[in-house]
Amino acid sequence: MASPHPTSAPPVIVLDGVTFAYTADGPDIIDIPAWSVAAGEHAFVSGASGSGKSTLLNLVTGTLVPNTGTITLAGQPFSSAPARQRDHLRATHIGVVFQQFNLIGYLTVQQNIAAAAYFAKNKRPDLNQRIAELVDALQLPDSVLQARAETLSVGQQQRVAIARALVNQPEVLVVDEPTSALDANARDRFMNLLIDNARESAVLFVSHDTSLKHHFESHIDMASLNQAKGKV
């Protein structure tokens, strides 16, 4: 597939000499000498169970910090920043779709999406319109906006999770294997909606399912990315 984003685009995520172990005397689970994702690049990272995909995403989103090395986000020191600043950088630059979606069940769809804007201090005056447009673009009926998230189907919740992740127009969209519960048709529909609606963002998508790689401009397997010996 032709890349809409020239490789000369500046990197938006840079890992430099990153190692990570869960315990002081435990083995390194991550050892990535050098890796970057360019602005607007849609990157797919595949890997078997236990190869460190979730650990990598937790490092990239700043919920874990490396033992050695640095992670830079949108040109700013990220892994070395104090926790509060990391929280702010994450909220403003990164949208996240996790396996379990992490929607707040008793809040409405509108409130769930607006909460992501609130945490990013996104005060755009047309926020409600942006939310309605996203919901529409993700092929959800307007009526879901006032429905409690827990009353939606799994497929609808997935699309709400994408809307929430994109509401702040993040430079980076991080997606952790959200398709494992879907059949092949639903998986393709989900991927097409995700990719179509994330044209302005870099996407870092991890999955064990290599059949998804045709949706992406670049693909790397954890086996070649991650030099750690402690991975399963």
Ligand SMILES: Nc1ncnc2c1ncn2[C@@H]1O[C@H](COP(=O)(O)OP(=O)(O)OP(=O)(O)O)[C@@H](O)[C@H]1O
């Ligand atoms: N909190 C933790 N404490 C200690 N070890 C952990 C912890 N979380 C993960 N690990 C170990 O780190 C390694 C990588 O796990 P990780 O969850 O990152 O892999 P993964 O590729 O995402 O796996 P899966 O596809 O099964 O979700 C595994 O050996 C796992 O046992």
